[in-house]
Amino acid sequence: EELERLTFTLKQLIRKLHIFDPVEHVMCLVGKRYPEDPEAFRRSGLPGIWDQDKAGKRMKLPTPETWETQVSLRGNKASIWEELIDHRKLPFMAMLRNLRNLIIAAISQKHHQWVINKLTDERAVVNSRQFPFRFFSAYEVLK
Numbered sequence: 001e002e003l004e005r006l007t008f009t010l011k012q013l014i015r016k017l018h019i020f021d022p023v024e025h026v027m028c029l030v031g032k033r034y035p036e037d038p039e040a041f042r043r044s045g046l047p048g049i050w051d052q053d054k055a056g057k058r059m060k061l062p063t064p065e066t067w068e069t070q071v072s073l074r075g076n077k078a079s080i081w082e083e084l085i086d087h088r089k090l091p092f093m094a095m096l097r098n099l100r101n102l103i104i105a106a107i108s109q110k111h112h113q114w115v116i117n118k119l120t121d122e123r124a125v126v127n128s129r130q131f132p133f134r135f136f137s138a139y140e141v142l143k
Contacts, residue, residue, distance in 0.1 A: 034051070077105055
């Protein structure tokens, strides 16, 4: 019962702590609807100009563009992995943990070489702050 009393939803926390900035994020998290007219939009404090197409629709935060969302939405394909590498959206740990997927997807020789260079770059390895067992696990998967 004590734990129940101390448990809050995100919506309850926002209201209890009187969080209101940034307005758009708060409205999305609380599940508010986009203002119905320009006057309501002005009163809401939302930035920008009123968009009639959004009027009355529930506001949602955009899905972040990460390697997980891209591979989930578009599949484990070479073109997806190559695009992630080209746009620098594949963090070191994700690259290390997905070595097998990169090989199975048959990424291009250029991208394959980029991955090898990254994994053999002493500074990149040190800055990745990965424990040695992560490298060993990646090695074991490839064996």
